[in-house]
């Protein structure tokens with residue numbers, strides 16, 4: 469038998485022709501949209517689609533309140549407004565995320581404090597969360613990276629001990645589970661994105677859920693300019709809010725999408741779990757570790773090139789691509805605070821350093837390479853492949869074969 473050769477060295481690629489991408493929307497969305505157009509009403513207060521979507525999403529999560537909005541960033545901003553921090557108060561979050569997790573914190577004049585992630589799960593390390601708590605900490609934002617649930621038991625324990633609110637950023641994790649509970653239902657507030665790449669989508673959109681009446685009321689007001697629509701007489705505003713209202717066109721698509729959510733998740737999970745099964749015992753690379761009792765939903769499939777591998781993550785990614793398995797390296801590349809100059813230099817509003825220089829803020833906070841060195845190393849060693857409901861089992865088998873081939877032969 470001829471010796472097996474990597475495609476990068478002139479061998480035959482494991483897979484050719486790319487992988488299917490598919491269309492997440494179809495006739496169900498068109499039907500819902502048609503009803504909105506025929507009705508002539510696109511505004512949520514007098515329509516049924518935004519309300520219907522919020523109700524069905526809330527029901528799936530057993531949530532009392534669901535506040536729809538225009539993006540995941542907006543959903544998280546609503547959550548921060550629910551927390552209602554004073555200038556200089558602190559909110560702890562992980563640094564492997566989209567800037568949308570950070571935006572609401574700073575716009576509400578709070579200070580983002582970044583903790584390290586665990587090298588195996590890529591999720592926030594509860595021990596480091598606790599180390600980062602000060603008398604200014606008001607909340608923890610738990611980010612379920614790539615659809616992998618954070619270790620919520622210790623996070624909730626820490627929050628209880630220090631009297632903190634927990635926000636779950638489920639933008640990448642619709643219907644992921646931790647010990648039988650859906651993400652977004654364990655903390656005080658759960659936030660979801662409906663952006664194009666997400667498990668269910670309206671192109672852009674968001675939703676925030678909670679079981680707390682005070683938080684729910686505050687969030688609802690914040691997303692609708694703070695306006696008490698049921699008040700008579702002069703207009704009444706009690707929260708300084710913003711207009712993040714979802715319209716009926718978006719609501720129509722969201723309603724059709726939420727009805728597909730369970731099926732989409734079942735398929736994605738089956739594909740991702742199969743890949744993990746096939747990759748068991750692969751040398752030198754380790755799939756993102758899923759904690760016991762957890763269910764992933766694979767917004768991305770994360771791999772870690774181990775420290776003692778005889779190849780670099782860059783060489784691994786290059787060889788994998790040559791095998792016909794598209795992949796990304798390092799996700800966002802750097803901890804999020806190093807990706808954004810305004811944040812890194814703490815210059816958000818004009819030339820000022822507000823809120824970082826507010827008297828209530830700690831005076832010594834900087835964001836630099838020494839802030840989260842473990843997280844930087846995690847990013848440096850991370851390779852991702854894309855999983856979706858449109859892949860067949862054979863596609864997954866090819867992905868696994870490509871990853872195993874490269875891991876076995878590269879650096880030999």
Ligand SMILES: Cc1ncc(COP(=O)(O)O)c(C=O)c1O
Nearest residue numbers: 539540541566568569639661663
């Ligand atoms: C973890 C995380 N948080 C927040 C966001 C922001 O969501 P959106 O793009 O819908 O504003 C995203 C989206 O990429 C995300 O992945």
